[in-house]
Amino acid sequence: MTDDLKSHIDEAMTLAAAHLGRGRVADYIPALAKVDPNKLGFALALPDGTVHTSGDADESFSIQSVSKVFTLALALRRVGSSLWDSVGREPSGSAFNSIVQLENEQGIPRNPLINAGAIATTDRLIDGRSGDATIDEIVDFMRARAGDDSIGIDFDVAFSESETGARNRSLAHFMDAFGNLTHPVEPVVGVYFRQCAIAMSCRQLARAGLFLAMEGRDPLTGEQLVEPHRARRINAIMMLCGHYDNSGEFAFRVGLPGKSGVGGGILCIAPGQGSIAVWSPGLNEAGTSLAGAVALEHFAYAAGWSVFD
């Protein structure tokens, strides 16, 4: 079976490689714009600790919005279900940074995987601590999950995120206007910009997400990181909301919970089976890695891992 998985990965990568060069690299900050669009990496982490990789799976990239899944898990662990007073769990039906919904729904973001919702989640995760203490917790969690202390923040990216962060500041002030922010705007977006700027490889990211495939338990350390029902629900939210206004398409094609980032990374969870990270910087119109999604579609199909059959 491991041999099968390997051949499925090879096949998926071959099919995905044909899509390299299509898609558009995110260019709103220089550090992202200069990434080579022909990169393509794949890593599959299995419950026994083995990681199968292909392509540029050991090269670090900016995880961007993939970080939202981890801060969600950490916030749920820290403040429990009260998080849902600040943020909903429905698909948004609009772009990742839309403010319309926020106005219609009185400052409560639709879900934790769009920008406004992730900012609200980060705000709750801070929970009275300093921004530095909070970002440290996030980075430490990533290192522990990946078993790799070299993981860190790309401060060049973080600085640029902050410099160009007018839209996210607008979202934060907007929620603040509705009383849905418990800390001042700057420290909150300060953590947010840094969590988005964490740099990881596919290998590290696949490994870090494994607990979500295993009912909240890290199979390698044995730690129960979040309760089983929380892991299940995080997966549900990823399935419905993980790719902004492209979530339906992703569910339709891949059939697995996932979260994409504009750095070109996608984390994909196969419940009970394993955790997959892909990376290719060229994005489709909705901001999801184009070749990455192709790789996941073919792999999930070949492995028969879609949750829908």
Place this chain on the structure above:
Amino acid sequence: MTDDLKSHIDEAMTLAAAHLGRGRVADYIPALAKVDPNKLGFALALPDGTVHTSGDADESFSIQSVSKVFTLALALRRVGSSLWDSVGREPSGSAFNSIVQLENEQGIPRNPLINAGAIATTDRLIDGRSGDATIDEIVDFMRARAGDDSIGIDFDVAFSESETGARNRSLAHFMDAFGNLTHPVEPVVGVYFRQCAIAMSCRQLARAGLFLAMEGRDPLTGEQLVEPHRARRINAIMMLCGHYDNSGEFAFRVGLPGKSGVGGGILCIAPGQGSIAVWSPGLNEAGTSLAGAVALEHFAYAAGWSVFD
């Protein structure tokens, strides 16, 4: 294991029964308003043909929007992927009958499980035939799936749907204005109103949905009704869009693809395991059966059938 399932059903029904009386029975037409709010039925159809039932599982109710799943399957079978030229497959982020999205997106409904999308799907299913021929195909399909020729349309309901159908007519004319209707409005909504008025019991409905849990093949007749990838994708669409603006909540709690109707019925697919139909007329604010969703949440949890762990 069958004994386990039975006890899970019993337990789920007990917990659900505590919620009877909450929720609001749909009252926009008299035939629905007069239904006893304390009804509660449950049926689980397994691949081997056995059906486990509980409560009012043999009483007919108006399946309403649950019908959208079946017309979607029939339309895909008839016109193939060209259906997706007329209708999208993303969650809507708004109410079941919203017209705002339609205006923003030039007459293309977001998905086939909101009213506008179901009307567009019905239009494509008609495919040049008469309305009567089309509705006959739908009813015949239900009868064949359920193995029960007594299934039919409640014409009292159908007539009332048409009488109060101004909003749906508006949606149809609106799509027509954008060139996204291939037949005149009245025959299209005529089929739509009748498909919503089909009356079935939980037993019949669970049985009818079984092919979606079995990769598109009816395990009892052996017929491949839709291709495996189509069945998988219908399930994906149900998961993301099956309960209007309550789909996230349903995925979060139940973790299975499903489709609800304002008659109080919910069809729920557990891929590879079976098909479940519940019925209880009291609805939550989003129009999903309140006690029905509770029953499904507890059953899916007890059976470990959530696709997310």
Place this chain on the structure above:
Amino acid sequence: MTDDLKSHIDEAMTLAAAHLGRGRVADYIPALAKVDPNKLGFALALPDGTVHTSGDADESFSIQSVSKVFTLALALRRVGSSLWDSVGREPSGSAFNSIVQLENEQGIPRNPLINAGAIATTDRLIDGRSGDATIDEIVDFMRARAGDDSIGIDFDVAFSESETGARNRSLAHFMDAFGNLTHPVEPVVGVYFRQCAIAMSCRQLARAGLFLAMEGRDPLTGEQLVEPHRARRINAIMMLCGHYDNSGEFAFRVGLPGKSGVGGGILCIAPGQGSIAVWSPGLNEAGTSLAGAVALEHFAYAAGWSVFD
């Protein structure tokens, strides 16, 4: 002074003629699409009955939405202030046929000069009569105002309006769904399509609008057609809402109440001074006659008739 007005008209027409050929002729129905884009007419009706004309001022054109001003006056006369239960009087901030506002505001159109509001106004004007009796009243009113019994409906246009009227039917059904239509959809839109298809010349139209410049009284027949405060308020509504999402621009440039139609006509009221009709089929992006608005801007400026200084 009359000589001054004549020279102002000449000057305005010269300036406007330079814009002929720009703009786009409405082409959603053949009868409008085939109109010569280089037509340009101007008529100024004064309280003493004299009419100064220039260019193609005696050629009939389809008055289209200019008719909304007259049905508004007739409806106010017939049902009084109760009309305002069915329709608001605020600018819409969106396109002439938008349905978004209607959904947000529960089926009450923003004002009587957008399509939905004009349909609701026509519905109230019908007031239990037949569609034919209602359209007869409208046409008779136009004839009496213009002192010209040759005015009539272009049935070729009316038929085409109906054939392509899906959007307007959608608006009507939508209002019906909210209980804001007192007659069935078809007779209401039947009157609406015909009122839009009335054909008049600039001379006739300027003359017909004169009562609005004279506190509701037709200075030639001596009849008080609507009460003074009603005339004043119709002018206010024209100023704020007369050109869809171009009303601010028109007020900014011309400074007079006006109503434009996609046939290229504009009726413009100079309170206490006179009534102006211009016609040129090339439209700007918001559906207002491009050269016509230029003529009005220059004439109003030269005559010093802007209400804003």
Place this chain on the structure above:
Amino acid sequence: MTDDLKSHIDEAMTLAAAHLGRGRVADYIPALAKVDPNKLGFALALPDGTVHTSGDADESFSIQSVSKVFTLALALRRVGSSLWDSVGREPSGSAFNSIVQLENEQGIPRNPLINAGAIATTDRLIDGRSGDATIDEIVDFMRARAGDDSIGIDFDVAFSESETGARNRSLAHFMDAFGNLTHPVEPVVGVYFRQCAIAMSCRQLARAGLFLAMEGRDPLTGEQLVEPHRARRINAIMMLCGHYDNSGEFAFRVGLPGKSGVGGGILCIAPGQGSIAVWSPGLNEAGTSLAGAVALEHFAYAAGWSVFD
């Protein structure tokens, strides 16, 4: 005639006084919330320099959004028509602080009299200067117009505005995200919060607005403050957009260009005739002074000053 005007004022004030106690005093900051709701002041400034007052016409109040008219005039004077690259001139069709329109229209506010538009206008007025220099220019202009150097900023109000200014900061960052802000957010909103906190009496405010009734020329100092066509156009914008989503109603009832503020003040321009300021803190649902609007409606009717007849 002056005697007539006096009796019209008396009559209007009597009718308005009957509405005292209705309406709701703005309470989002303490300094506004504690204002006596029964205050009612009226001042009419005539071209010859006489000012007729009634009631609490010499008591200072927070002019709030009435300031937007003056910064508009100053910005047009400073940067000319290029202002219109940053802000539109159409009614918004939505609330004073809505962000939806901003998203739909790519960061360009609809007009200079809604919050976003006023912030953009202030940004352009700053034009590279310090915030202090800019607010000094605004205050100096008010003093010069009113002929009263005692006019100043209520810093208690300004501070509270800033403290509760999350929504306005959100709007500013949002425009910044679209590149429609030429200075950093804080200095811009710093000027904006202070201009809103200018305190003036009806007498001062009526006198200050007089140039707008006189084709841009201050009749007392003889200065041409803005060109005639600019004054005319500012009046047009006030007529169409001066009262947020209540502008249609104000035009319908009063028939004069005006601008209201949540402090309860309204400035109203009667072109060629004079300038009126009213003040009463109780607001209607749209944020316009309730009794103030009643006074204006009756005065404008009695004086025959509506521009619409």
